[in-house]
Amino acid sequence: MPVFESSSIASVAVHYVGNQSTGESLILSQKRLPVDEALQDLFIQYFIKPFKGDEYFNFYHDENLSLNAVYRSVSNIFDDPESLLEESKQIARHLFGATTHANIKGGDLFVVYFSQCLFEGNTVDAVGIFKAENKDHFLKVGYADEQWGRQEADSTATAMATIDIDRGINIHKLDKGALIFNTDSEEGYAVGVVDATNRGVDAHYWRDSFLSLLQRQDQYYKTNSEMTAYKKFVTDELPQQYPDMNRVEQAELLNRSVDYFKKNDNFDVERFSQEVIAQPELIDSFQDFRQQYQESNAVVLDDAFSIDESAVKKQSRAYKSVIKLDKNFHIYVHGNSELIEQGEDDRGKFYKVYYKEES
Numbered sequence: 001m002p003v004f005e006s007s008s009i010a011s012v013a014v015h016y017v018g019n020q021s022t023g024e025s026l027i028l029s030q031k032r033l034p035v036d037e038a039l040q041d042l043f044i045q046y047f048i049k050p051f052k053g054d055e056y057f058n059f060y061h062d063e064n065l066s067l068n069a070v071y072r073s074v075s076n077i078f079d080d081p082e083s084l085l086e087e088s089k090q091i092a093r094h095l096f097g098a099t100t101h102a103n104i105k106g107g108d109l110f111v112v113y114f115s116q117c118l119f120e121g122n123t124v125d126a127v128g129i130f131k132a133e134n135k136d137h138f139l140k141v142g143y144a145d146e147q148w149g150r151q152e153a154d155s156t157a158t159a160m161a162t163i164d165i166d167r168g169i170n171i172h173k174l175d176k177g178a179l180i181f182n183t184d185s186e187e188g189y190a191v192g193v194v195d196a197t198n199r200g201v202d203a204h205y206w207r208d209s210f211l212s213l214l215q216r217q218d219q220y221y222k223t224n225s226e227m228t229a230y231k232k233f234v235t236d237e238l239p240q241q242y243p244d245m246n247r248v249e250q251a252e253l254l255n256r257s258v259d260y261f262k263k264n265d266n267f268d269v270e271r272f273s274q275e276v277i278a279q280p281e282l283i284d285s286f287q288d289f290r291q292q293y294q295e296s297n298a299v300v301l302d303d304a305f306s307i308d309e310s311a312v313k314k315q316s317r318a319y320k321s322v323i324k325l326d327k328n329f330h331i332y333v334h335g336n337s338e339l340i341e342q343g344e345d346d347r348g349k350f351y352k353v354y355y356k357e358e359s
Helices: 037-048 069-079 081-098 201-211 219-241 247-263 269-277 280-297 309-318
Strands: 008-017 057-059 107-119 122-132 136-145 159-168 176-181 190-195 213-215 266-268 304-306 322-325 329-332 340-345 348-353
Touching (some): 081 107, 081 122, 190 201, 201 213, 247 269, 266 269
Antiparallel strands (some): 057 213, 107 122, 266 304
16 A cells, blocks of 8 residues: 655645536636645545555556546656646546536546655655545534623633534545556556445446546456456356355365465465365366456456465455355355265255364
8 A cells, every 4th residue: 555654745736527418617726726734634634545455557548548638647747747737627628528427426626746655665756636526514613702702700701602504525535536656657657546436327437438547467456366266266167067066165165265375475376276276177177267267357367476465355355155054044164174064854954063162
C-alpha cells in the first residue's frame, strides 16, 4: 500500500461535472483552490483513506496510449505541475462527455497533486482524481448570547442555542477516485481505483468509459489470477471430470494450495502441481484447464512469479472449504481429510469427524 505520511498536497482544482443527459451543466473553476494546513489534513483523510488494497491498473487505449485523454492530461501535469488547473479542465470536459447515462449522478470533481508519496519502495509524486456525488445533511449548532453575554456568579454564561441544517460532502465517504503514481509511465502508470457505487452502468462509466483502464500485470495480478483459476478448477472442473470425488477431497486440494501460497515466496507451476495436486491424472487435467482458462478469460497465467502476500490474504477469505449439509449444518474443513469420513446408513448420509479437543 502507498504511504502518504510525509507527502503534501501541492495543488488542488475543483469543478462541477453535471449529467448532460439530464440537462445539468459543466462548471469550470478559473483558479486553483487555496489549501491551508487544516484543509490538507482533511483532504488527506478524505482522498487517501479509502485506498486500502494493492490492486492497480494501467491506462489503456486500443490504438495508442497517448490517445487516452486522462493519461495525456496526467502526463502533462507530471511534466509541469503548474499546468494542473488547465489540465484539470480537460479532465472535467472528458468526464462530462462520459456522463451520458441518466443513472449517473453529477458531482464535484477534485484534481489534486500530491508530492513525496512512498509507492512500492520509491518516493514519487501522484495525481488524484476524485468525484463527490452524494451530499449528506448535517447540523450546525451555535449559541447566541442573551443579555450581551451576562455571566452568572459561577462564571457560566447564558446563551440561546441555534441550529441550522445544511448539506455537504461527508469526508468519510469517497464516492469515486483514482490515484495515479508517477511510475511506469510507458505502461500507463500505476493507478489505484475506488468506486463506492460500482453497480450496473456506473461501474463501467468510471473505470472503463472515463479512465479506460486495464489491470496492471504485477505480482498481485499474477498471484490473484493463479489462485482464482485454481479454485475454479477444483470447485467447477474436477466435479465434472471426476463425479466420484467428494467434497472432502476438494477441500483438501484447496487447503493444500493455500498452504503453498502462504509458505512460499515464489510460484512454480511444476512444483505446485507436484506438491499440491500430486496425482498425475489430476495434474494433466489442471494443465489442460489452465490453458483453456487463459484463452476463455483473456488472462495471462505465468508459470513462475513472485507471490504477493496481500493477494494471498484476499484469496484466502474466498478459499473457505465449507460443506453445506441441507439447511442444518456447515462443516468447515481446514485440513487433514483423514479425520473426516463420509458414509450412509438407514437414517441417511452422514459425516464422521474425529478430533482431540473441543474448544
